[in-house]
Amino acid sequence: MSQILETIAGALADGAVDNVKNGVRKAIDDGVSAKDILSKGLISGMDKVGLLFKDGEMFVPEVLVAAKAMQAGLEIIKPLLLSDGVQSVGKILMVTVEGDLHDIGVKLVGMMLEGAGFEVINLGVDIPAAKIIEKVKELRPDILGLSAMLTTTMASMKNVMDALKEEGLLDNIKVMVGGAPLSPMYAEKIGAHYSADSNEAVFLAKSLIKKT
Template sequence: MNNTIMQLSEAIIDGNIMEAKILTQKALDMGATAKQILDEGLMNGMNEVGELFRDGELFVPEVLVASKAMDTGMEIIKPFLKEGDVEKKGKCVFATVKGDLHDIGKKLVAMMMEGAGYEIVDLGVDVSPEQLVDAVKEHEPELLGMSAMLTTTMAYMNDTVKALEENGLLDKVGVMIGGAPVSPKYASEINAKYSADASSAVELANSLISL
């Protein structure tokens, strides 16, 4: 069984969608729990993909295919996750900020957080501070995740935090930010928390939820 889960990780890294589907089902049939398949197979593979992408060994198209392979596995285990011991930890609203159309990093983070037990509300790309404030009012999430890939759009993260503060919402939601131009220093300056990649975003979310 452990060998099958290890092969599943490799299938995710290779972006082999059909293989990921077959191995996920096989692991379930062999008696692996959905949580085990998620943590040791799907997440493990996707974390490796994130590291390879960061190191320049994988590129955007390969990351997209890998995330599709993970999605295929997730579809199979999702019903079992809901029945099993992975309870919803909280709700998170995600968006790529105004003026920015990049969403691969955001999608990966959202996918991993969903797998880790979070309810995800993804607003998509090019989302204004006003729309984010409205979404926080409507969905009442514990967390808000913002992504930016352009230095020119980063300022909207600050605008959003200020708008949350003006609306009395900042103390009700943990703000997580990430993306290529974003740094821990910038996050600290605008009263947000920084996440370098998808796997550390899950750890950050867990730490913010437990506060």
């Protein structure tokens, strides 16, 4: 059993979509549980990708390819996970704030978080605070992830934080922020948690979930 899971993890790290699909299907045929395929195959592979990315041995385009391979495998086992009652690590609502149209970074972070076992919902780009608050109330995520790639749209993050505070929602949700112009100091100033890249975002999200 461990051999096929190692094969899946290795294929994922190589970004070999077809090999991941074939490996997942073979594991299912061999009687491997969907939970083990997820944790010991797909997530294990993404963990490897995360470490390579952190060490500078893998770059964003390669990470995106690996993440697509992970999603291809995940699509196959999703029905099995649901029928087995496997719970996600946590629910994360991702969004690029109002005035900002950049989405590559937030998509990459979302893929990495999915690879770590989170349920990720991406609201899209240029989303006003009122819409974000509406979705937070509707979906009740554990974590809200805000992205901004422009200095001029950083203020939109503060608007969201202020709105969350006014609505009394900050007691029930953790907020992660990221993007090129941001800093840990700015995140702390507005009451959010900062991550510098997608790999760091995964570790941050896991630590925030443990605190809830």
